Amino acid sequence: MTEKTPKNLTTWRALNSALHDILADIPEAFVLGEDITTWGTGGGIYGVTRKLVDVYGPGRVRDTPISEEVLLAAVGAAAARGTRPILEIMYSDFSLLGFDGIINQAAKARYMFGGQFDVPLVIRTNGGSGIGKAAQHSQSLETIFAHVPGLEVAVPATPGDAYGLLVQAVRTDNPTIFLEHKNLYYDKGEVDFQPVAFGQARIARPGTDVTVVATQQVLHAALAAADQLAEEGIEAEIIDPRTLYPFDMETVIGSIRKTRHLIVGHEAVRDYGWGAEFVAQVAEEAWDLLDAAPRRIGGARTPIPYSEPLERTVTPGRDEMIAAVRAVRGATMAEAGTPA
């Protein structure tokens, strides 16, 4: 990879830049998906595949029919046969049409066949709510994927991580579900054009009083909440796991050792969500480090509604995070005389 000077880019630009670099560097890589060359300015719904076809041609950058079932089955096999497919599924909700290919085939191919096949597949898609796409274009399905042995799951929250995790995903030999967030495509941030190893959390904000583990939009809500909480005398340490599997438990445990309080936040439905698994692991491995019961915030157990006040109601934001932190730090709050 050519050395590049860090730049301030939007997430979609960072991803676009990653794809250009991947196709330049990895001859086995190719990109395919619905409407990826002919929609809008020629880069799909959010611009991520912009100008790829101009540089790499229609053999390596393919517009596909609307056929998720065969596409999701085909890319796993194409990966097992030595290529490195990067399939865009326009919205993660649409991946549900092709779960056989992902879960019964790609995720299991290495294992079922006794390690004979590598499956270097990346399924890029976007999840999450926030822009009024409603029930079938806004789900946060990361927990479902993280539950499946054989899959790796990336959930970038910043442009820099979007770039770094994508180039890394293509280089690994495992099938990766790469979940972008549709409400973060136009966020800007520094991109240093370096790969980001899976299973390495990022401390997004250091703090001493409570550990907050959160992803994507909820991570940003946590960062916003942290400013308010700091005024109240609570310094939150905010951790972005960046990948749900593998998951960097070490960094989190290290943080809890310091803060002795834990909150996990995600947009995926809270009930049975990955936060529940994560908190259970912490309870098993680090019960003694916690001074208070941990707390989860997550999506309500509803489909995502359309109208803005409804959508806002079912997805966790800054206020829910502040309330959760206050609840977990209840004792401290009382001592400090701050209203709960």
Add this chain to the structure above:
Amino acid sequence: MFDLHEHGLKGLRLMAKIREFEQRLPALSQEGLIRGSTHPSVGMEAVAVGVSMNLEARDAIASNHRGHAHTLAKGADFGRTMAEILGRRDGYCGGKGGSMHIGVAELGVLGTNGIVGAGIGIATGAALAAQVSGDGSVAVAYFGDGGANQGVLAEALNLAAIWSLPVLFVLENNHYAQSAAIEQMVAQPDFTRRGEAYGVPAIAVDGMDLPAVYDAAETAVARARAGEGPSMIVADTYRYLGHMAGDTEIYRSKDEVREWHTRDPLTRLRTRLEESGILAAGEWERTQEQITAEIDEAERYARASALPDPASAHTDVYATQGWAGR
């Protein structure tokens, strides 16, 4: 074109060897050596053999739950295949796969499969890889009349057609999807029309006739290899045994099964070889004895192979064991 002198004995021998292999399985099952489900394809050997005689090691196949013949015809070792069915360490997948998940990477066997119709998408993907990499290989999807009713077939035929993918869709119509008679499950029994509807040339062949399957596959493989795109072969065939062990077969009559035995692909080819003087009187009996000895050896190998180390249940989930955390 199928040449009786060049291909006849080779094809007959391979069909007979596969049949001998599969006919051993019920007894091994009875003996408690086979877990779960195995699905024999006795009677259907001409399809797998006729197709595979036109394939090279670099070509890919994606099979189904009834996939021993496809795997063996592609060149898989009989002993290692049986060892996998017996869940042994020396099986191709170290006992992790079993009958429904036998893969052989170096032979392009992308697995027998436990999901009906899944091989359709997998072969399409192997063909896509061939086209993207330009490696010159072709891919074959084997599926049945049951698998043809999965929606993925429509998507795959269309995708393969618009991209001219080097893939053969080989539909083995054995007339029953488990216990469901095909007449009750499709309104249009001419499956070639499905291929044609999507722009995929399709041909119906007698799947009980090795030369007929061979010729259809030869044309289709040549077409794929030349970059001219996919083909569909609809082979009319029949499985003599039940869907799997324990099948009561209440859905078909004994007369029907007997009737299909009169079309047996091995008997027909053997008769032609004897009539044309390629096989001398008594010669086949000697060949059959050799085949029996070879399968004895495969069985001995499989039985002698150790069961896997329980610790191996945790390997091969991810490419880099350990990097995934815990």
